[in-house]
Amino acid sequence: MKLSRKWLNEFVTVDANDKDFAEAMTLSGSKVEGTEDLGAEISNVAAGRITAMERHPDSDHMWVCQLDVGRDEPVQIVTGAWNIHVGDMVPVALHKSTLPGGKRIEKGKLRGVLSNGMLCSLSELGLDERDFPYAVIEAAALLNDYKPIDPEKPSIPQGVTPGYQISGSVKAAFVTKVESLGDGRFAVSCDSGGTCHTITTALANIHAHDTVALDTARERICTLADLRAEQREFPHCIPDGIFVLQEDCKPGDDIRPVTGLDDHVVEFEITPNRPDCLSVIGLAREASATFDQPLTLHTPTVRGGGPGNLAELLDVETPDPDLCPRYTARMVRNVRIGPSPKWMRERLRAMGVRPINNIVDITNYVMLEYGQPMHAFDYRYVKGGKIVVRRAQEGEELTTLDGNVRKLTPNMLVIADETRAVGLAGIMGGENSEIVEDTADVVFESANFDGTCIRKAALALGMRTEASAKFEKGLDPLNTLPAVDRACELVELLGAGEVVDGVIDVLNHVPQPRTITMDPERINALLGTDIEAADMYRYLERVEIHTENRDFPNGPAPVAIPSWRSDVLAMADLAEEVARLHGYNNIPATLMRGETTRGGYTPAQQAERRLGAVCRACGYSEIITYSFISPSCYDKIRWAPDEPLRQSLRILNPLGEDTSIMRTTTLPSMLEVLARNVNYRNRAARLYEVGKIYLPGGPGGLANEPRMLTLGAYGEDMDFFAIKGAVEALLKELRVKDVTFEAYGEDPSYHPGRCAAVRAGEDWLGVVGQIHPLTAAAYGVEEDLYCAELSFDTLLAHQGPGVEYAPLPRFPAAARDIAVVCREEITVGALEACIRRAGGKLLRETALFDIYRGQGVAAGSKSVAFSLTLRADDRSITAGEADEEVKTILAALEAELGAVLR
Amino acid sequence: MREQLAKIRAEALAAFESVQDAARLDELRVKYLGKKGELTALLKQMGRLTPEERPVMGQLANDVRAALEGALEASSKKLEASALERRLQNEALDVTIPGRAVSIGRQHPMNIALDELKDIFIGMGFQVLDGPEVELAELNFDRLNAGEGHPSRDWSDTFYFDRDSRVMLRSQTSPIQVRAMDALPLPIRMVAPGRVYRKDEVDATHSPMFHQVEGMVIDKGVTMADLKGTLNTVAEQLFGEGTKTRFRPHHFPFTEPSCEMDVQCHKCGGVGCSTCKGEGWIELLGAGMIHPRVLEMSGIDPEVYSGWAFGFGLERLALRRFKIDDMRLIFENDVRFLEQF
Missing domain, CATH: 3.30.930.10 (Bira Bifunctional Protein; Domain 2)
Structure with missing residues (x-):
């Protein structure tokens, strides 16, 4: 919400500079996003009157002008613009002036002639034609500027004489005199070869001694369009030039107030609970409360007396009263559409609204001032003089003011006449009732619509407008009448039409004044403050919340809430009003008292932290990935079409297909990150994530959200055993018992020969392995990728008991190395298990140290070497004992697995 | 005999003093102090001395042996020290070569x-x-x-x-x-x-x-x-x-x-x-x-x-x-x- 400080000052006097104003308003609850001094970049630019003009002696298109800028001596300025005349008042950027965009103007010579500055166009002042509609420049086709496209074949010969027939009734005419009429029009005297004409025209680039193309039949000077000429044929006859002022000013006046660029604009972020602040008056109330300055509001007065009887002219029906709590309307007849006055255009512009014409500008002006959206529509298109505020019919169509055809549903409210919709209630008017050039009678609508209905309709149609944004937050129904009166008052002020007496006011919902009980003691208890009760009532008075007697009692009392404060409902809301005017920063800062509570991590949170630490110690860095994935991810990781885990929670309104389902596996997320790192040519990556998966079928229609610990890696030094080592380290950290790794060829995402199922006892912990080359290829990766997926919850369930110290061995151990030859398919795991089973109490450790294939070992067999550690707790064992033990183990290996000592 | 002892002493001390490596030192030890060394050979001639001369010469010979053993020890230590010094010199590293990477993962x-x-x-x-x-x-x-x-x-x-x-x-x-x-x-x-x-x-x-x-x-x-x-x-x-x-x-x-x-x-x-x-x-x-x-x-x-x-x-x-x-x-x-x- 933008606010013009000039406009604000109409209601409350605040002298603070922009910075102090912004700070104070922010701290009282109206957050300021920024401030802007509209004329900040403009300096030393003055209004100047052209007293003399001569053609530049050394140029075919420049003029040397003398200007009265309120000094003793005239100022000489050279310009290339042709739309100026002696007597014109223009903006003059004097020597050492600045213009928007950081432009600096200094004196200099133009083709040898001194120029003490620059005459400015609208755009050079940062303005455009919408700000000053009268400054639109139209150009005549001056024959003395004619440049044929093909010099060999000119359409008009060089140096035509007056009377030369260009085509039909169009003849060359020599201009003898040009007189400015002061309203942007000129009296041009010219000679078309013996006949003298005096033509009134708005074409601004004509001067004495020019040759024009005169349509003698229509007494009209031709433009480029009339001659069907291209711009390059008349390079200087352009619809651009100097901004010729039609303002009340005198030479030497600072241009900023003349053009309304002396205003300061403050941009607010208004929270949705304060729709009343989406208006100048609303913000004036806040400024008045913040600075404790009186608020001066104006009550509109309408003279009325326009022709006709309103009751006969207009009838309003509201068949859906719940969607239209109030509908207020007035009529204006014999409207004269035209531009609105400068002060109104300036204010609209400062607030970011484009001026259009007086009637439309009035509706916008009132909307900005009162926060009440207004709509004006052309009475002649209200068939039967009847306005019906009804639900749209299914499939009903309406072309809105922006030219789009809207298909409507019964959830949307329309303004209709007897036969058809003429506007989309609270959102946008219809094209079929738009105010146009020849509109004669206007209906001003000032209504109150149901916020939710407007919001849903605007959302469904994708057309959130300034009006709908206001309605959807819920507006004060008491505001419609003053707003429509203000609009009519402005019509009379601008002389834009005749207001018909009377108001149509359908009041379906009569708002009741709300009274709540103010309890100073409870407010102090909630805020932790010690504010005097009377001071609290004084704070409330600043926001027009009063006790019945408008006094400041020293205890609880009922207070009345103004109609525009629909957000103040209970004691806590009053507490906020008191707090913000007392100043949040004047509330003390205390430390909590009361019962102490025990904080800390739960065992699961602690386990998660420890697992993270182990992952990092193993060289794996943490990643965070999105919880939603693309359904195609399941194909990429090669899941079977009937894989039950494909059943995922589907977002009905996702941002896109790629983020449309909740993952039931973390593998695709990890693979995507690995692939991204490969693509970035990162030579290696080791990554982990503790993240949830989302399985349908949780309590109350929600998901089960178990956590997964996922590892992923690639690069040098990475192989199956490297990632398995990390998994083993994790299991060791949690002291998980009875862990087994078993060859697992059933997971389609993994290499069938390089994947292991990890179990704790009978329970499935997860998988670890090399990613299937086809899976990797689906992610565009040729490298070997390695992943592990472990169920965090199962890990946690198998977490071993707390550490208990085991005494260090007091007697030496005996080491025995054995190498056995066995068939290739016998796994190391099977050999180890056999050794452990066969070994007695003395066998303490079994460690693989070599696997050998080749010379000396038969094909299809391998030699596997283990280092065995044997020890007793109560004595040094003898060599004989150790050998006996080894003999038993070897016997078991041979008997059970056919593995023989090498 | 007295002169011979003095000669052995002077010769041996000079040799121990100037020796450059451990092997040569050992040769010298054998030559002067070994069982078949010069000092032993000389002492074998003690029998030819008069009973009055014997203890005097014995004392003298022991002094020479002690001096030689002391010198031998000193020389040996010196050689060890210089050998260690040479080894350390040879083992010198370019300490600006980066350490072997220990990869530790990072927290997000x-x-x-x-x-x-x-x-x-x-x-x-x-x-x-x-x-x-x-x-x-x-x-x-x-x-x-x-x-x-x-x-x-x-x-x-x-x-x-x-x-x-x-x-x-x-x-x-x-x-x-x-x-x-x-x-x-x-x-x-x-x-x-x-x-x-x-x-x-x-x-x-x-x-x-x-x-x-x-x-x-x-x-x-x-x-x-x-x-x-x-x-x-x-x-x-x-x-x-x-x-x-x-x-x-x-x-x-x-x-x-x-x-x-x-x-x-x-x-x-x-x-x-x-x-x-x-x-x-x-x-x-x-x-x-x-x-x-x-x-x-x-x-x-x-x-x-x-x-x-x-x-x-x-x-x-x-x-x-x-x-x-x-x-x-x-x-x-x-x-x-x-x-x-």
Whole structure:
């Protein structure tokens, strides 16, 4: 919400500079996003009157002008613009002036002639034609500027004489005199070869001694369009030039107030609970409360007396009263559409609204001032003089003011006449009732619509407008009448039409004044403050919340809430009003008292932290990935079409297909990150994530959200055993018992020969392995990728008991190395298990140290070497004992697995 | 004989003195002191001496032996020392060669920031709670005073799983507050970090998934002054002692009064710069006194208990903490990014 400080000052006097104003308003609850001094970049630019003009002696298109800028001596300025005349008042950027965009103007010579500055166009002042509609420049086709496209074949010969027939009734005419009429029009005297004409025209680039193309039949000077000429044929006859002022000013006046660029604009972020602040008056109330300055509001007065009887002219029906709590309307007849006055255009512009014409500008002006959206529509298109505020019919169509055809549903409210919709209630008017050039009678609508209905309709149609944004937050129904009166008052002020007496006011919902009980003691208890009760009532008075007697009692009392404060409902809301005017920063800062509570991590949170630490110690860095994935991810990781885990929670309104389902596996997320790192040519990556998966079928229609610990890696030094080592380290950290790794060829995402199922006892912990080359290829990766997926919850369930110290061995151990030859398919795991089973109490450790294939070992067999550690707790064992033990183990290996000592 | 002894002594001492390597020294030891060495050979001639001369010569010969053995020992030590010195010289390294890499993984910057926060709150007696991300709209909205018409419930803002807009991806961590109020005994002091989801396209400052940290205190006699005091302490722990804060009125459906807390810009000290967009302050979090209706809906009597709550965006905190300028880096997980933390 933008606010013009000039406009604000109409209601409350605040002298603070922009910075102090912004700070104070922010701290009282109206957050300021920024401030802007509209004329900040403009300096030393003055209004100047052209007293003399001569053609530049050394140029075919420049003029040397003398200007009265309120000094003793005239100022000489050279310009290339042709739309100026002696007597014109223009903006003059004097020597050492600045213009928007950081432009600096200094004196200099133009083709040898001194120029003490620059005459400015609208755009050079940062303005455009919408700000000053009268400054639109139209150009005549001056024959003395004619440049044929093909010099060999000119359409008009060089140096035509007056009377030369260009085509039909169009003849060359020599201009003898040009007189400015002061309203942007000129009296041009010219000679078309013996006949003298005096033509009134708005074409601004004509001067004495020019040759024009005169349509003698229509007494009209031709433009480029009339001659069907291209711009390059008349390079200087352009619809651009100097901004010729039609303002009340005198030479030497600072241009900023003349053009309304002396205003300061403050941009607010208004929270949705304060729709009343989406208006100048609303913000004036806040400024008045913040600075404790009186608020001066104006009550509109309408003279009325326009022709006709309103009751006969207009009838309003509201068949859906719940969607239209109030509908207020007035009529204006014999409207004269035209531009609105400068002060109104300036204010609209400062607030970011484009001026259009007086009637439309009035509706916008009132909307900005009162926060009440207004709509004006052309009475002649209200068939039967009847306005019906009804639900749209299914499939009903309406072309809105922006030219789009809207298909409507019964959830949307329309303004209709007897036969058809003429506007989309609270959102946008219809094209079929738009105010146009020849509109004669206007209906001003000032209504109150149901916020939710407007919001849903605007959302469904994708057309959130300034009006709908206001309605959807819920507006004060008491505001419609003053707003429509203000609009009519402005019509009379601008002389834009005749207001018909009377108001149509359908009041379906009569708002009741709300009274709540103010309890100073409870407010102090909630805020932790010690504010005097009377001071609290004084704070409330600043926001027009009063006790019945408008006094400041020293205890609880009922207070009345103004109609525009629909957000103040209970004691806590009053507490906020008191707090913000007392100043949040004047509330003390205390430390909590009361019962102490025990904080800390739960065992699961602690386990998660420890697992993270182990992952990092193993060289794996943490990643965070999105919880939603693309359904195609399941194909990429090669899941079977009937894989039950494909059943995922589907977002009905996702941002896109790629983020449309909740993952039931973390593998695709990890693979995507690995692939991204490969693509970035990162030579290696080791990554982990503790993240949830989302399985349908949780309590109350929600998901089960178990956590997964996922590892992923690639690069040098990475192989199956490297990632398995990390998994083993994790299991060791949690002291998980009875862990087994078993060859697992059933997971389609993994290499069938390089994947292991990890179990704790009978329970499935997860998988670890090399990613299937086809899976990797689906992610565009040729490298070997390695992943592990472990169920965090199962890990946690198998977490071993707390550490208990085991005494260090007091007697030496005996080491025995054995190498056995066995068939290739016998796994190391099977050999180890056999050794452990066969070994007695003395066998303490079994460690693989070599696997050998080749010379000396038969094909299809391998030699596997283990280092065995044997020890007793109560004595040094003898060599004989150790050998006996080894003999038993070897016997078991041979008997059970056919593995023989090498 | 006396002369011979003197000669051996002089010759041997000179030889020991000038010897250069251990092998030669050993040869010399054998030559002079060995069983067949010169000194032994000479002593064998002792029998030829008179009984008066014998002890004198014996004494003399022993002196010579002792001197030679001493010299031998000294020479041997000297040689060892120089050999060690040579070895150490040969073993000298180019210490500027980089050490063998030990690769240690890094924690994600977001979670570094989160851990700091959690530690601060745990120190103040808060417990850390978690809650479901696929959540009921009732808990995410209704129970937090954002009724049917609230704009954030729109399908343009929130992700839904059913046509009735009943089950959704939580758009804030606040439903954990509701779950805590429903389940936990009073008083409550809790923080709840977690993933939240909103329908925002990805750009430098937005992501459809991001993280919030929620906090809540409910007890008898909890005041807005307590809220300020606690959050000031948090700001000081996060940004250093003496960090200035300010509180501004704001609006949230589930708190009243509501506020936003700003910290004074660390870069310009409040004067206004590009970091704080000229304001001198940087918005840190939203907070407020828990709305009495929210307490009531959880069966907590607002006449007896009061509470305050806060919530903030973790990404923004992490981004500021590490001066990261683009939120996309957080979820991109480029190892060159991750390894910096």
